[in-house]
Amino acid sequence: MDIAFSIFVIKYFMRKSVKTFLKSAAKDYVARSVNPPVVRASTILFKTMQELRKHQKNIAKGKDVSHWDYGRQGNQTTIQLQKILKELEQAHYVFLTQTGFSSVALAIMSVCRPGDEIVISDCVYRPTQKLTSQLLKEFNINAIWYNPNSLEDLKNKVTKKTKLIFVENPGSNTFEFQDLGKITSFAKKKKYIHLHR
Numbered sequence: 001m002d003i004a005f006s007i008f009v010i011k012y013f014m015r016k017s018v019k020t021f022l023k024s025a026a027k028d029y030v031a032r033s034v035n036p037p038v039v040r041a042s043t044i045l046f047k048t049m050q051e052l053r054k055h056q057k058n059i060a061k062g063k064d065v066s067h068w069d070y071g072r073q074g075n076q077t078t079i080q081l082q083k084i085l086k087e088l089e090q091a092h093y094v095f096l097t098q099t100g101f102s103s104v105a106l107a108i109m110s111v112c113r114p115g116d117e118i119v120i121s122d123c124v125y126r127p128t129q130k131l132t133s134q135l136l137k138e139f140n141i142n143a144i145w146y147n148p149n150s151l152e153d154l155k156n157k158v159t160k161k162t163k164l165i166f167v168e169n170p171g172s173n174t175f176e177f178q179d180l181g182k183i184t185s186f187a188k189k190k191k192y193i194h195l196h197r
């Protein structure tokens with residue numbers, strides 16, 4: 001029974017129990033392991049070029065796959081963890097990265113393009129400040145800082161060029177707690193891409 005089927009069975013029969021989900025989701029009846037075995041791989045084998053191309057097309061379409069076409073994107077173990085986190089967080093998608101900061105950089109770089117603005121709370125982790133105010137500047141992406149204690153300030157900083165609102169909750173070192181519900185509904189109303197950490 002593969003992980004996707006296992007999650008389906010648990011969701012179908014035991015909808016309400018997170019404990020049951022956590023105990024059962026990662027059982028691997030192929031490897032006969034109660035927890036998923038740790039897979040480490042770089043180059044992935046395919047029997048034919050056709051099989052590889054078909055798999056790449058499925059990945060591009062966002063289909064549910066149990067392995068990638070190249071190990072740098074992840075492996076069976078990370079895919080299983082992504083699926084479990086997605087279910088627990090009720091998220092649209094989960095993509096794991098090697099470190100916290102690489103997730104920050106990947107998320108920002110995935111959405112911002114030259115000419116865009118990013119509205120960002122001024123309490124963020126120092127390397128995130130450097131990335132947004134220094135590196136992004138070289139690519140003509142402007143970071144606009146807002147006061148994490150003022151939703152009005154955030155609203156006033158958003159313009160037509162805003163591609164991303166970056167919220168860090170709680171703020172690094174200063175621990176401001178922002179109302180994510182209010183920020184999310186503001187972003188959704190404006191149809192801006194919204195991101196928080």
Ligand SMILES: Cc1ncc(COP(=O)(O)O)c(C=O)c1O
Pocket residue numbers: 098099100101102104125168172
């Ligand atoms: C808010 C915040 N962002 C990013 C990071 C970086 O995480 P990592 O060290 O896993 O790259 C940290 C680490 O403390 C953090 O506190």
